[in-house]
Amino acid sequence: MVGGRFAAVGKHPPSRRYLLVLSCIALLGVALVADFLWASSTTAAASPYFSVEKAIGLLPPAPRKSGKPKKGDAEAVKLSAQKGELNATFADLPAPQLEWEEMAEAPVPRLDGSAVQIKNLFYVFAGYGTIDYVHSHVDIYNFADNTWGGRFDMPKEMAHSHLGVANDGRYIYVISGQYGPQCRGPTSRSFVLDTETKKWNDLPPLPVPRYAPATQLWRGRLHVMGGSKEDRHEPATEHWSLAVKDGKALENEWRPEIPIPRGGPHRASIVVNDKLLTIGGQEGDFMAKPGSPIFKCSRRNEVVYDNVYMLDDELKWKELPPLPKPDSHIEFAWILVNNSIVIAGGTTEKHPVTKKMVLIGELFRFNLDTLEWSVIGKMPFRIKTTLVGFWDGWLYFTSGQRDRGPHDPAPRKVIGSTWRTKLHW
Numbered sequence: 369m370v371g372g373r374f375a376a377v378g379k380h381p382p383s384r385r386y387l388l389v390l391s392c393i394a395l396l397g398v399a400l401v402a403d404f405l406w407a408s409s410t411t412a413a414a415s416p417y418f419s420v421e422k423a424i425g426l427l428p429p430a431p432r433k434s435g436k437p438k439k440g441d442a443e444a445v446k447l448s449a450q451k452g453e454l455n456a457t458f459a460d461l462p463a464p465q466l467e468w469e470e471m472a473e474a475p476v477p478r479l480d481g482s483a484v485q486i487k488n489l490f491y492v493f494a495g496y497g498t499i500d501y502v503h504s505h506v507d508i509y510n511f512a513d514n515t516w517g518g519r520f521d522m523p524k525e526m527a528h529s530h531l532g533v534a535n536d537g538r539y540i541y542v543i544s545g546q547y548g549p550q551c552r553g554p555t556s557r558s559f560v561l562d563t564e565t566k567k568w569n570d571l572p573p574l575p576v577p578r579y580a581p582a583t584q585l586w587r588g589r590l591h592v593m594g595g596s597k598e599d600r601h602e603p604a605t606e607h608w609s610l611a612v613k614d615g616k617a618l619e620n621e622w623r624p625e626i627p628i629p630r631g632g633p634h635r636a637s638i639v640v641n642d643k644l645l646t647i648g649g650q651e652g653d654f655m656a657k658p659g660s661p662i663f664k665c666s667r668r669n670e671v672v673y674d675n676v677y678m679l680d681d682e683l684k685w686k687e688l689p690p691l692p693k694p695d696s697h698i699e700f701a702w703i704l705v706n707n708s709i710v711i712a713g714g715t716t717e718k719h720p721v722t723k724k725m726v727l728i729g730e731l732f733r734f735n736l737d738t739l740e741w742s743v744i745g746k747m748p749f750r751i752k753t754t755l756v757g758f759w760d761g762w763l764y765f766t767s768g769q770r771d772r773g774p775h776d777p778a779p780r781k782v783i784g785s786t787w788r789t790k791l792h793w
Contacts, residue, residue: 459693459716459717459726460729460730460777461692461693461730461743462743463730463731463743463744463745463746464744464745464746465745465746466731466745466746466747466789467789467790468747468748468787468788468789469787469788469789470785470786470787471514471764471786471787471788472509472514472515472516472786473516473784473785473786474492474507474509474516474766474767474784474785474786475507475516475519475784476497476503476507476784477497477767477781477782477783477784478492478494478495478496478497478503478755478767478768478782478784479495479496479529479753479767479768479769479782480495480496480529480530480546480753481493481494481495481496481503481529481700481753481755481767482494482495482531482533482542482699482700482755483533483700483755483756483757483766483767484533484534484535484540485757485758485759486535486537486538486540486563488510488511488512488759489508489509489510489511489563490508490509490510490511490755490757490764490766491506491507491508491540491561491563492506492507492508492509492755492766492767493506493522493531493533493542494506494522494526494527494528494529494531494545495528495529495753495767496528496529496549496782497782498549498782499549499550499665500549500550500662501549502528502529502548502549503528504521504522504524504526504528505519505520505521505522506519506520506521506522506561507519509757509764509766509786511757511759511760511762511764512759520566522559522568523559523568525555525557526542526545526547526555526557526559526568527542527544527545527546527547527554527555527557528545528546528547528548528549529545529546530545530546530554530579530580530633531543531544531545531580532544532545532578532580532581532582532583532592532595533583533700534583534584534585534590535585536585538562538563538564538614538615539560539561539562539563539614539615540560540561540563541558541559541560541571541583541585541590541612542558542559542560542561543558543571543574543578543581543583543590543592544556544557544558544574544577544578544579544581544592544595545578545579545580546579546580546600548663550656550660550662550663550664550665551600551654551655551656551657551663551664551665551666552656552663553577553579553598553599553600553656553663554577554578554579554595554596554598554600555577556573556574556575556576556577556578557570557573558570558571558572558573558574559571560612560615560616562615569615569616571610571612571617572610572617572619572620572621572622574592574608574622575606575608575621575622576597576598576606577598578592578594578595578596578597578604578606579595579596579597579598579600579633579653580595580596580633580634580653580699581593581594581595581604581633582594582595582628582635582636582637582646582649582699583637584637584638584639584644585612585639586639586644586679587642588611588612588613589609589610589611589612589623590609590610590611590612591607591608591609591625591637591644592607592608592609592610592622593606593607593628593637593646594606594607594628594630594631594632594633594635594646594649595631595632595633596631596632596633596652596653599655600653600654600655600656601652601653601654601655601668602652603630603631603632603633603651603652604631604632605627605628605629605630605631606624606627607624607625607626607627607628608622608623608624608625609622609623609625610622610623625683626679626683626684626685628646628677628685629675629677629685629687630649630651630673630675630677631651632649632650632651632652632653632673633649633650633653633699634648634649634650634653634696634697634698634699634715634753635647635648635649635650635696635698635699636648636649636698636699636701636702636709636711637699638702638704638709640704640707640709640736641707641736643678643679643680644678644679645676645677645678645679645688645709646676646677647675647676647691647695647698647702647709647711647734648672648673648674648675648676648691648694648695648696648698648711648714649672649673649675649696649698650670650671650672650673650696650697650715651670651671651673652668652669652670652671653668653670654666654667654668655668670696670718672694672695672696672715672716672717673694673696674690674691674692674693674694674695675687675690676688676689676690676691676734688739689739689740689741690741691711691732691741692730692732692741692742692743693716693717693728694716694717695711695714695715695716695728695732696714696715696716696752697713697714697715697752697753698711698712698713698714699753700753700754700755700756701713701714701753701754701755701756701765702756703756703757703758703763704758705758705763705791706793707735707736707737708733708734708735708736709733709734709736710731710732710733710734710744710756710763710791711731711732711734712731712747712751712754712756712763712765713727713728713729713730713747713750713751713752713754713765713768714727714728714752715727715728715752716728719777719778722778724778725778725779726777726778727750727751727752727769727770727771727777727778727779728750728751728752729746729747729749729750729751729771729777730743730745730746730747731743731744731745731746731747731763732744733793744791744793745789747765747787748787749770749771749774750770750771750777751765751768751769751770751771751783752768752769752779753767753768753769754766754767754768755767755768758791761790761791762788762789762790762791763788763789763790763791764786764787764788765786765787765788766784766785766786766787767782767783767784768782768783769781769782769783770783
């Protein structure tokens with residue numbers, strides 16, 4: 369019957385030569401696909417750094433509701449990149465070029481670490497080494513002689529990342545934070561370090577655990593504000609304070625204070641001119657995948673904001689002029705100099721087409737005399753959760769997660785490099 373069907377339409381059965389050609393084409397296609405997969409896997413394995421974006425499922429970008437980016441948007445992005453029109457595409461702001469000098473490398477790379485400067489010493493705490501490994505020690509950088517040293521351990525019960533940290537010039541208060549790697553939840557445990565003796569003591573635990581809360585000493589009390597709740601994603605607006613002196617708590621329990629107007633983690637908190645300020649931050653963050661035995665991170669929606677709030681003498685929150693653009697992951701990325709706040713790097717809103725995280729490479733200055741923001745320079749590269757200090761006219765930064773290159777602001781390498789630039793204005 370098959371032969372009759374071919375005869376009816378005037379054709380002949382396929383020849384052996386035709387079948388042989390088809391087989392060769394199919395085998396060639398299989399070989400090309402296998403070669404591509406092998407090259408991709410070896411390239412990824414060769415990198416000595418880890419990418420949080422890739423490790424926790426940020427790459428490839430989540431599909432839009434329509435299934436794919438609009439054709440016009442994708443073509444516009446591609447054309448802009450070819451022409452070098454990157455500022456508009458990736459929301460980089462015009463900024464002066466600065467001269468940067470690379471300093472001594474930190475002992476380990478860190479993401480979501482914490483830092484405190486006391487005179488010429490920079491105490492750098494904890495953080496991720498990889499998505500599956502967290503540091504549990506402190507390294508010290510000496511601005512005066514450009515050396516790292518004096519490593520010592522943290523308490524075993526202390527959180528390993530996303531800490532709330534403040535200091536009084538000798539004692540460093542470490543509040544709550546995330547315990548363990550991947551996307552484990554926060555702890556309520558809190559501690560204080562005597563930097564002269566290197567001894568740790570307990571503080572009263574927070575009423576409930578918090579993830580990356582804004583923390584500062586103000587008027588003799590330790591203030592802890594916002595952050596994320598135990599699920600790591602839901603914004604918290606609670607605000608507590610605890611009376612402390614010389615590294616000791618003067619009370620057994622934290623006192624409720626006026627809630628912060630907008631909750632969430634990864635914001636800067638600063639005390640200046642006897643005012644308490646919070647800057648930037650975000651609502652939402654990665655969560656642990658339900659049922660994952662290792663609390664594997666899974667993507668959730670995030671909203672980055674530009675709000676600046678100040679707690680005044682009337683103990684009421686007032687809103688100040690916003691940042692030049694939304695900025696998050698800046699809790700230790702600021703300094704105070706010449707009655708100004710300088711903020712280095714961070715993250716802003718996700719790319720409108722790729723939906724990838726976009727890192728920031730500008731230096732923002734907030735003039736406290738005029739209450740005006742300006743962009744005062746560019747960093748060597750875009751970077752988030754960097755740790756910033758200031759010594760002898762130089763701005764320093766170390767650690768964090770940098771971009772993929774000048775033309776791609778998505779996160780890639782976790783670094784331990786240290787840089788500095790002279791500030792002029």
